[in-house]
Amino acid sequence: MKNKVFNSFDEAVADIPDGASIVTECWGTTGMSQNLIDALVRKGTKNLTLITHNLLPTVLKLEGIPSANLADLLPQLKKIITPVVGIQQLGAGAFVKDYVEKGLEVELTSHGTLASRLYAGAADLGGIYNPVGVGTILEEGKEKRVIDGREYLFEKPIKPDYAFIRGHKADFYGNLVYWGVYRADQPVMAMAAKCTIAEVDEIVELGGIDPEHVVTPGIFVDRIVKVPEDAMGSVKITKAAIGKIGEIDFIRKLLFK
Amino acid sequence: MKNKVFNSFDEAVADIPDGASIVTECWGTTGMSQNLIDALVRKGTKNLTLITHNLLPTVLKLEGIPSANLADLLPQLKKIITPVVGIQQLGAGAFVKDYVEKGLEVELTSHGTLASRLYAGAADLGGIYNPVGVGTILEEGKEKRVIDGREYLFEKPIKPDYAFIRGHKADFYGNLVYWGVYRADQPVMAMAAKCTIAEVDEIVELGGIDPEHVVTPGIFVDRIVKVPEDAMGSVKITKAAIGKIGEIDFIRKLLFK
């Protein structure tokens, strides 16, 4: 059986060349492939195109909370495709602005459009006509077409070179299940990318995942690395981080009812 | 809590008007919503557009096997959109031909294109550029466009009025799981249709389906009917049918190794 399990995050990202495009998940700090991102930061790969739902606010890091942080990758980026440049309250918009002034290209999109474009990439489509963004700044530079009396914008598929995804359990074929809202963008990212690398809580034997419950079939997962218990993004460290977040008043107000 | 459970198949299809479009599953005899189809045959609704992967071979019925049969709906159809008009070995092509001569319109498509068009309908897209069918008879009447050096055909979304789907378990919100390859087209059909009617083996309490295992969230399911144990398509009847199929030599050779 072909071995998809890598022993280290550094090995798993070792072949990613300068100029590659990478899609990864970030909703605040949930569902991030923090260990793969850190490995790519260590490797120093340049001129990357990053496709992501979000860029993590840096404030948690500044407060010393052991939290995932996609913003560390900013100095290595040529371009970002995202619906969320930064969360204003946490000052991330300003943070990104510095990089934009130094030449970082930002392509804005809506999150649903990002989902459809990733689907289009995965399903080998040449493009889609999308109703979202008509009459907004997202129209700029896009073909507009009226179909059955309604306006649409032409959007290109997204087919990233690599996806970094965060799973819960993987078996040796790469069949994956997620946990809660960590699922989010991961399944479509895995299908759209040419090479998908997953960091997971647990690796199980074949049969350890009920075939009816598989969310991402193994054919879409090329490499698997287990997240050690004491690594960033592990359940243990994440629980500790939530505790600390609860001590910081303004974040506490933001995140708790 | 809004009640989605209907007590009979006839009630569940009672409001379907002449001229409606209906998408339903048919892979041979697996995954069919036979009881909803039978109810629609009883109702006699006319000028229907049927979207389906397949039309069931009639031969099983001729042989007296208690098996699902979508072909019963043929006299009520104005149009079919399908990748499989009939299975030649079972004589269904000839069967459909009679109806075509009497005015039935057939729109051929590939199965993957059908999946993408249903996705496009569900995701509210105006159209897609599809690489499949270029250079074939499926080109006829379609816009062709070169995108990044490759040819694509423009395909319209499919947004049927009704989906008849076959689930395994449903809870009271309509959250659904399937069983084996009965899943197939059902999830995307449920999402693309304006009104989705499900026939299921079992209806369970809220909590009877693990939230992580839900395949079709309840928002996509408008009506639910339980398949009685002695009805067509129930596990009991289907087992009996397989036994009978095994007695007919030429089908046996077709379906068993």
Add this chain to the structure above:
Amino acid sequence: MKEKLDREVVAMRAAKELKDGDCVNLGIGIPNLCANYIPEGVLVETENGALGYGPLVMQDEIELADQHYTDAGGRYWKPIPGMALFDIVTSFIMIRSGRMITILGGLQVAENGDLANWNTGGGALGGTIGGGMDLAVGAKRVIVTLEHTTKSGKPKIVKECTYPLTAKRCTNTVITDLAVIEVTPEGMVLKEVAPGWTAAEVQELTEPKLIIAKDLKEIDLV
């Protein structure tokens, strides 16, 4: 000056628009506050992939917070039986296929239903699009909640939006701290006013000409 409704009351009034069987996605701002007043049988959706989940975790129950159960704004919620978890492709099909009601915040709403709610004018980096445009275009009903005027008293309900748009002609109902307004093909119809306010007083703080509903009444939370 007469008193306007407070944000919590606006949220309560907006939540009254929902009924048993509805699925709703709540935006940032006043809509967040609606979470506490959702009628029974209404399922709440979050675009990061959950529908029909339980109440939010309160500040004094932080030990219940689980990173795997958060909404699109990063707030923690409690899992309950009957909820469903799914990916963003499914989530945005829910949102775009006309099955969802959405309650959104707003910076400006125009007479024709145009909505501006994502960007105060800082260019591409001036705000967060997220799933807001998808909700505005795709939802079967868009309810916008906002304060009737800016802090300096300028109308937020305008003839034409000056802030970058979220979507064109998308708003169905506007609920403010002064009024409930329906957007119709004939124009904006004033349906309800805050207690103690007259239609004329609301009109004064509103840029487009309002059509006064025949059955105009006071905003009522029952």
Add this chain to the structure above:
Amino acid sequence: MKEKLDREVVAMRAAKELKDGDCVNLGIGIPNLCANYIPEGVLVETENGALGYGPLVMQDEIELADQHYTDAGGRYWKPIPGMALFDIVTSFIMIRSGRMITILGGLQVAENGDLANWNTGGGALGGTIGGGMDLAVGAKRVIVTLEHTTKSGKPKIVKECTYPLTAKRCTNTVITDLAVIEVTPEGMVLKEVAPGWTAAEVQELTEPKLIIAKDLKEIDLV
């Protein structure tokens, strides 16, 4: 006349193209027969939504047949650990995203790789498209298995297909009862011939001019 390989042997030779870690979708006809000869570590996919499933149910074990576990051709298979079940959207993404190898049957293959395999000329009703066009366009490698000639001895490997096409320029490898041929930008390269046959004899039954591989060898099943 010299003996050609039988269908079972063609299937065995085709299955030899697969290696550990490959995922393969098998079409109707000779490809069906490959199922018995799939090397270890190769996962078989069926477009109705299963990958990595177990062996087919044999005629003498009908009691194992379960309607919930069938392939696209309606044949019953046995579930095994490690398999995955999914819907057609996921299935056709697998097929179209260049991750799958497919072994298809063929009516005709043209010099440039054009494939005709769905329709013998009866118009729209003349055949079954199913997922065949998706496989031909989307698979990372298309292996076509067919008899080298029609029953009346006419070449099926032709300069241009006369039957309705499945897809243009899609075929990578042709495996027949006489030869293994690679489709390259320079033309069709004859790589292997059936035992006892010469390149010239194969050429005689083939319409396009074949390029003879330097390392031409006999078809070998080991």
